[in-house]
Amino acid sequence: MLDPFGKRAEGLIKEEFGDIITFLERIPSALSIDEPVAMIQLLLESENPPQELIEVDNLEELRDLFKFYALLGAASISPYGLEAEIVKRAALRLYSERIKASKKLNETMLPVTPVEKDELPHNDLNILERRMDRHLSPEEKEKLEIKYRIPLKSFLNLWTGSLKEVYIRNGHAYLRWETTLKMWEKAFERRFERAINLLYDYRDELPEFYHRLREKLEEIAEEYFKERGEMFKGTASPLRFDLFPPCVKEALKGVPAGMRNYAITVLLTSFLSYARICPNPPKKDVRIKDCINDLKIIEEEILPVIIEAGNRCKPPLFEDQPHEIKNIWYHLGFGLTDSPTMEDSGNSTWYFPPNCDKIQTNAPQLCKPDRYCRGIKNPLSYYLKRLYLEGKKKEGETGE
Ligand code: SF4
Numbered sequence: 001m002l003d004p005f006g007k008r009a010e011g012l013i014k015e016e017f018g019d020i021i022t023f024l025e026r027i028p029s030a031l032s033i034d035e036p037v038a039m040i041q042l043l044l045e046s047e048n049p050p051q052e053l054i055e056v057d058n059l060e061e062l063r064d065l066f067k068f069y070a071l072l073g074a075a076s077i078s079p080y081g082l083e084a085e086i087v088k089r090a091a092l093r094l095y096s097e098r099i100k101a102s103k104k105l106n107e108t109m110l111p112v113t114p115v116e117k118d119e120l121p122h123n124d125l126n127i128l129e130r131r132m133d134r135h136l137s138p139e140e141k142e143k144l145e146i147k148y149r150i151p152l153k154s155f156l157n158l159w160t161g162s163l164k165e166v167y168i169r170n171g172h173a174y175l176r177w178e179t180t181l182k183m184w185e186k187a188f189e190r191r192f193e194r195a196i197n198l199l200y201d202y203r204d205e206l207p208e209f210y211h212r213l214r215e216k217l218e219e220i221a222e223e224y225f226k227e228r229g230e231m232f233k234g235t236a237s238p239l240r241f242d243l244f245p246p247c248v249k250e251a252l253k254g255v256p257a258g259m260r261n262y263a264i265t266v267l268l269t270s271f272l273s274y275a276r277i278c279p280n281p282p283k284k285d286v287r288i289k290d291c292i293n294d295l296k297i298i299e300e301e302i303l304p305v306i307i308e309a310g311n312r313c314k315p316p317l318f319e320d321q322p323h324e325i326k327n328i329w330y331h332l333g334f335g336l337t338d339s340p341t342m343e344d345s346g347n348s349t350w351y352f353p354p355n356c357d358k359i360q361t362n363a364p365q366l367c368k369p370d371r372y373c374r375g376i377k378n379p380l381s382y383y384l385k386r387l388y389l390e391g392k393k394k395e396g397e398t399g400e
Pocket of ligand 1: 245246247248355356357359360366367368369370373376377378379382
């Protein structure tokens with residue numbers, strides 16, 4: 001299998017299991033946790049992925065797909081944690097090596113078609129492939145060959161460079177092997193991210209297998225990233241207001257009467273508390289007392305922000321609804337009270353931030369998506385994604 005998101009993989013999953021959730025539910029009965037773990041370890045430890053991972057015969061194809069989706073399911077429990085990062089890196093390496101070995105990119109999710117002989121004008125090819133240059137070695141010539149065409153729309157979706165670097169004709173971009181492979185890598189990363197964001201919603205329904213696999217991956221990832229520090233682990237740290245999603249920034253500005261309770265009590269309270277205390281919860285029914293030891297963080301860093309946002313509402317929320325403070329504590333999981341102690345944590349549910357579709361239905365004025373909202377299902381994932389990207393940026397700067 002060249003691409004776990006390609007048409008062939010999609011067809012196999014649909015044919016054998018119907019949908020992805022059923023597929024994920026069946027994996028634990030066919031696979032032990034040690035198998036995907038061993039695969040990840042092999043990929044991380046070897047300079048080049050071993051041949052046994054590159055060449056998979058047809059009989060083993062489904063099992064091979066099980067391993068990838070087992071890892072994907074485990075990664076989705078913590079979509080921007082180190083676990084997801086390590087799975088993405090290892091999978092990218094594995095499938096990219098398989099594609100290189102097969103010399104085929106038209107069987108992947110990338111909508112490319114091999115270029116036919118005589119499809120392009122001779123003169124253009126002479127220039128593009130430098131056919132008259134006698135100093136080129138056969139390898140250099142091969143690198144210059146125009147191999148694939150891709151519809152312009154799909155191309156523009158993935159391309160970030162200048163259009164001057166690309167040969168475009170009849171609504172298609174024409175690409176060399178290396179460029180096509182890079183585009184596939186980008187498409188793979190995007191699809192991976194979209195998949196774990198979609199599965200994030202189902203993480204509580206996933207069999208225990210995935211939670212145990214995630215723990216194993218966490219151990220491996222911590223070891224692997226020890227050198228790089230904990231830049232994008234997504235653990236509790238001071239709030240980064242600049243990385244908040246647009247809907248939360250809107251709520252912070254204060255909102256009109258009809259939207260106050262939703263924006264402040266439902267969205268802000270849940271978002272700020274999870275973002276500050278437990279940005280990457282391994283399960284949905286986590287309690288605040290599972291994450292912190294005293295209420296200082298809530299009283300000094302979270303409540304003041306909620307109250308200020310409430311005061312910015314028109315009319316100010318807590319002036320005409322002072323009892324709403326009790327409701328804030330209720331949404332934080334302390335029951336209906338205005339003087340809680342840590343022991344009260346768990347008296348009610350610690351509300352998780354509502355998903356984007358809920359916000360769009362209940363308070364559409366808050367949702368003003370920006371480019372980071374693409375593929376995001378929940379404002380907390382947006383925040384984790386931005387933290388993750390910041391971590392990567394810093395990692396790059398340190399590297400340089
Ligand atoms: S798409 Fe989601 S995260 Fe982005 S602004 Fe809308 S509700 Fe917020």
